[in-house]
Amino acid sequence: MGRGKTLTMPERAQVDLMVELKMSVSLISARIHRCRTVIKSYISGPVAYGTSKSTGRPRKLKQRDERNVARAVPNTMKSAKDFDDPYNSTRAFLASKKIKVFDWPACSPDLNPIESVWGILARSVYKNGKQYNSISEFKNAVKAEWSKIQLSYLANLSNNNEKSYEEKIPVGASRKSVLAQQQCGVKLGPWRDNKQKTNLEGHF
Known part of the structure; x- marks a missing residue:
């Protein structure tokens, strides 16, 4: 329910008079056809009534979050060309380690069971909107949730994927x-x- 409109000057004068006559808030509300909340607000502080300014739009980030962002943002400038292609970096790393990979073009069916595991971990780690302030804290949370995953679940997931391969x-x-x-x-x-x-x- 929204807040009532501020009392006008004539309405305030009426309220002042009825307060002097020891009339109840309910009766005053019925007489001037204004809600009791507005009338109570005026009676509790008639001098300061109507002078408070709106606090504006509520902030999305807490002060702690703003400080963390300020510390994390570097002072140097970078253009889009300064950022290395992560896919090229990954390919170069795999090549340097002599790791063989197979092609997996776009629109290929997702048959990797680890994707399901990542989904479970993400939901557990960020359960109830949980946030982390450091990398070590985040790593510990991931390790803790990983230890809760049963080997029987992983085995069942792998077996189901074998059936999926045969179907696809x-x-x-x-x-x-x-x-x-x-x-x-x-x-x-x-x-x-x-x-x-x-x-x-x-x-x-």
């Missing part, structure tokens, strides 16, 4: 033909005929 990839289909289906927007499943398979593989 057609029997006898080559890796190249599967990628062709994905990139051309064709639903994954058994091939209708060899002609469809040949046409799709022609995109590569």
Whole structure:
């Protein structure tokens, strides 16, 4: 319920008179047709009534959060060109460690079970809007929640994904033909005929 409008000067004069006559707030409210909250506010401080200014829009961040942001923001300037492509950095790191990776083009089905684990961890770590003020505090929270995950859950997740692989990839289909289906927007499943398979593989 919104706040009532401020009493006008004539209304204030009426209230002053009725207060002098020892009339109750309820009766005053009925006489001048204004809510009791507004009348009580005026009676409690008639001199300062109507002079307080609005505090404005409530702040989104607490003072502690603002201080943390101020400490974290560097004083130097950077342009968009100064930022390195994270994907290139990742590829360079994997190459330096001689780690082999396989292609996973856009629109590929998400069959990685670790994605489900990340989702559970994120919901647990940030439960009830929990926030962290340091990296070490955040790491400890992640480790604590990770220790609560049962091995039976991970095993079940892996087994379910094996079934998903069998459903997604057609029997006898080559890796190249599967990628062709994905990139051309064709639903994954058994091939209708060899002609469809040949046409799709022609995109590569």
